[in-house]
Amino acid sequence: MDNLKKVGLSALAGSLVAFSAATAGEMTVTGSAKFTYTADTGNEDSDGEHFDNSRWGMNQALAATGSAELDNGHTVTLMHAFSTNGGAKSTSVLTYDMGSMGTLRYQEDSGALGIGIIDDITPTADEEVWNGLGTGAASGGDLVGRVSGGVTGFNYNISLDMVDVNIGYSPNSQSGSQADGSNGTTGGLESSKSVAISITPMDGLRIVAGTGQKGNADGLKSDDHDTIGATYAWGPVTVGYQHSEIDDGTTGTTKDTKQDMMSIAFAVNDDLSISYGSQDTSRQGQSIDQEVTGWSVGYSMGGITIKAHRNTAENINQTANNESEHTEIALTFAF
Numbered sequence: 001m002d003n004l005k006k007v008g009l010s011a012l013a014g015s016l017v018a019f020s021a022a023t024a025g026e027m028t029v030t031g032s033a034k035f036t037y038t039a040d041t042g043n044e045d046s047d048g049e050h051f052d053n054s055r056w057g058m059n060q061a062l063a064a065t066g067s068a069e070l071d072n073g074h075t076v077t078l079m080h081a082f083s084t085n086g087g088a089k090s091t092s093v094l095t096y097d098m099g100s101m102g103t104l105r106y107q108e109d110s111g112a113l114g115i116g117i118i119d120d121i122t123p124t125a126d127e128e129v130w131n132g133l134g135t136g137a138a139s140g141g142d143l144v145g146r147v148s149g150g151v152t153g154f155n156y157n158i159s160l161d162m163v164d165v166n167i168g169y170s171p172n173s174q175s176g177s178q179a180d181g182s183n184g185t186t187g188g189l190e191s192s193k194s195v196a197i198s199i200t201p202m203d204g205l206r207i208v209a210g211t212g213q214k215g216n217a218d219g220l221k222s223d224d225h226d227t228i229g230a231t232y233a234w235g236p237v238t239v240g241y242q243h244s245e246i247d248d249g250t251t252g253t254t255k256d257t258k259q260d261m262m263s264i265a266f267a268v269n270d271d272l273s274i275s276y277g278s279q280d281t282s283r284q285g286q287s288i289d290q291e292v293t294g295w296s297v298g299y300s301m302g303g304i305t306i307k308a309h310r311n312t313a314e315n316i317n318q319t320a321n322n323e324s325e326h327t328e329i330a331l332t333f334a335f
Helices: 002-012 114-118
Strands: 028-031 033-042 056-058 061-069 075-083 090-097 103-108 153-160 163-170 192-202 205-215 222-234 237-247 257-267 272-283 290-301 304-314 324-333
Touching: 114 163, 114 192, 114 205, 114 222
Parallel strands: none
Antiparallel strands: 028 061, 033 056, 033 324, 061 075, 075 090, 090 103, 103 153, 153 163, 163 192, 192 205, 205 222, 222 237, 237 257, 257 272, 272 290, 290 304, 304 324
């Protein structure tokens, strides 16, 4: 890791016009041993069958990580993650940890920024109720109503006692990655800007709120994203509720959405947990709501964890009979 140390201040004190540093260092490669069985994904055909093909799969992602401590005590960490299935999917994150002054990171096509970090805080034993839904829906289209701050760009995080703050910025609302020395050739969207605040005023209680703007497909227009929610843990039971609104900035349309999410999770014992959740989304001018429900279970025994969830969606994108469902069982080994 000492080989990376020279990245230090020389890399951070580069020109304001172009930042460039070529350095060699050690990277640690990690992966996970996860085996999955996925069934009943997407919409049924006229015979009530799903186009599942092979239902068995394995985690095919690897992550290479390296870090260095600078002379001022700050830490720089670099992570590249990529799929071994042809390398079609890759993400990168560069993190600058300033200790008590917070953490700044730049990420490409990875995770969430700003308000997207708190897009769904409702408790679950496995995945969220919307996981795996949308693809293969009868009339096409994805689930709508969840707030977002983009996935490619900058995020600043700082924690002060019981308050945690995330400020996100996604240039041109980009969702892809760029090699060094290049710039995006697609986009043309308004940049996304958002802030998310999480407060823990007492043991077991967490309150979140976020607001921001995200560029949409209508040229230089933005949608307003707002959310507020809370979770409360009391003994083995944790409950959560969240309300989100997206005000569509597209010219000449009224596609404002409101979404309510709620769930309950129960820890049966130290090894077994179960949960159930729902998500209801209404859209201005539409008479039907998008309705999503799901349950999940998680069980651990030594170095093996078994988790499962089943999610269903109706009226996706406020379209009648536009349905989707997803069932997944995952076996993870720790070694």
